[in-house]
Amino acid sequence: MREVNRSLVLDLIRAGGTVSRASIARSTSLAKPTVSAIVDELLAEDLIKEIGVGSTAGGRPPILLQFNARSQLVVGAHIGARKTTIAIADATGSELTRRELPTPSGQPDETLATVATMIVAATTDEGVGLATISAVGVVVPGLTDFHTGICTLAPNLGWRDVAVGGPLSARLGAPVYVHNAGQAAAVAENVEGIGCGIDDLALLYAGTGLSAGVIAGGRVLHGAGGTAGEIGHCAVPGLADRCACGRVGCLETVASGRALVAAVHRAVAGGRETILAGRRDFDGREVASAADQGDPVAREAVAELGRYLGYAASWVINAYSPAMVVIGGGLAAIGEPLLATVRRVALEHCPEPSARGVEICASQLGVDVELRGAVLLAMQHSETYYRVVFRA
Ligand SMILES: [Zn+2]
Incomplete structure (x- = not known):
């Protein structure tokens, strides 16, 4: 009481x-x-x-x-494939400072040491001690186990079974909470983006790979194993490509930035003409931009992506009954051409009562959605330290 x-x-x-x-x-x-x-x-x-x-x-x-918003600071860190960003924020999530460096290409412990050094330097420059930090949220582009703070697989970082939470917590003297990008993006969109105030929401994070974040009753879902949301590794019968996780037939092999690139390479190998022909090094975003310019091969690849994301949307709608499905990650920038297909396919595969009133829309927050998610997750976890979550 x-x-x-x-x-x-x-x-x-x-x-x-x-x-x-x-x-x-x-x-x-x-x-x-x-x-x-x-x-x-x-x-x-x-x-x-x-x-x-x-x-x-x-x-x-x-x-x-x-x-006293500055009595309890929170830290967010996003270790991206290319750059690593950290932010120090007060207890309301308002940022005091932000730092960015290219992600170190060496061993995981070097990367984590860099993250810790960035945080220590930022707190020193702000004139606040590490003791003021109540929680740290870390977001990595891969599979994470929330309960152990281990990143089990992050192909873009070359990580497998890397302890993230433990070593960072030892260096910073504060609890560290590790999440995947889908969970972080879902929380950010739920607190300050397009899903603001919506208690039940699912976000499909379509970047290089595909993951999901589910907000149920206003809280992010972790699951017993702490890995909730790895929808990209659900099997789709009939697929033959090998996924980054080592299995064959994962949804991610056809619904991700990597899948867009692979589809264009296949078309080029089959003799099709595209403005991307002759280029070896392009990513999903460039395929999306080629589609925008009317390139037929890129357009077909985007339509195929939309079809599989539509299936994924129908799965989360049928499984979780969210009020909103947000398409997030780098590929959300494709916008309406992608969303129209996702909506049509998702509705085709949901019984009418399940899909009734469900909004399917694109993420609203920009490129720093993962970092904001990291800050907000740290905030949500730190709140439980000094406040009982009381819901009538
Ligand atoms: Zn997989």
């Missing part, structure tokens, strides 16, 4: 801007001595601060209280 009351009071101060002990007692119907005891405790922990006195019609003027 005490924890619930504490969270009620803290939430009110966080949401209310400036409030007084008396106004908290009125809003919560808690006894004034109870409110005073909780406020004293929060003041002692530096979670809130007194910011002066308010006006009054008579009697003693109330002392105004405000949430």
Whole structure:
């Protein structure tokens, strides 16, 4: 009960801007001595601060209280295939600073040491100690186990079974939470993007590979094994290509940036003409841009991508009943030509009541969606340290 009351009071101060002990007692119907005891405790922990006195019609003027957003900092880190970005943010998620470096190409421990060094340097420059960091969210482009903090496979980084959470936590002295890009993007879109305020949402993260993030009841789904969302490795009968995970027939081999590139190479080998012919080094985004310029081979590849993403959308709709399916990752930039196919195919494969009212749309946040997701995940995890998640 005490924890619930504490969270009620803290939430009110966080949401209310400036409030007084008396106004908290009125809003919560808690006894004034109870409110005073909780406020004293929060003041002692530096979670809130007194910011002066308010006006009054008579009697003693109330002392105004405000949430101390800088009392608990959170850190987000995104280790991308090309660049690594970190952000230090206050307890409301507002960023104090951001740093970026090319991702080191050496051993995983060198990369993690670089991430730790970037965070330490940024906190030093901001004049805050590592002790203020309540949680660190790390996002990697691959399969992650949330419970152990291990990245089990990240082909773009050349990682297999790399402990990420443990070593970083030892260096930074704060809990570290490791997520895949799909989970991070889903949280970011849910908190400050197109799915803002929608408690049940699924995001298909179509970049070099394909993963998903599921928000159920306002929280990101981890699952018992901590790997929830690896939809790219669901088998599709009839496929023959080998996936980065080592298996044959994974959805990702036909619904990803890598799949777009492979489709163009196959067409070129078969003698088809395309503006991408003769080029060895292009990525999914360039295929998308060729499609945009009317290149028939690229257009067919995008249509095929849309068809398989449509199947994936129907799977998450049938399995989770989300109010919204967001297409995220680099390929979401294709926009309407892709979305139209995804919508048509998804609806074809859902019973009408399951698909009723489900919105399928493109991600709204830009290129830093993974980093914002990392910050917001750290925030959501750190909240449980000083606040009981209380849902009526
Ligand atoms: Zn696979």
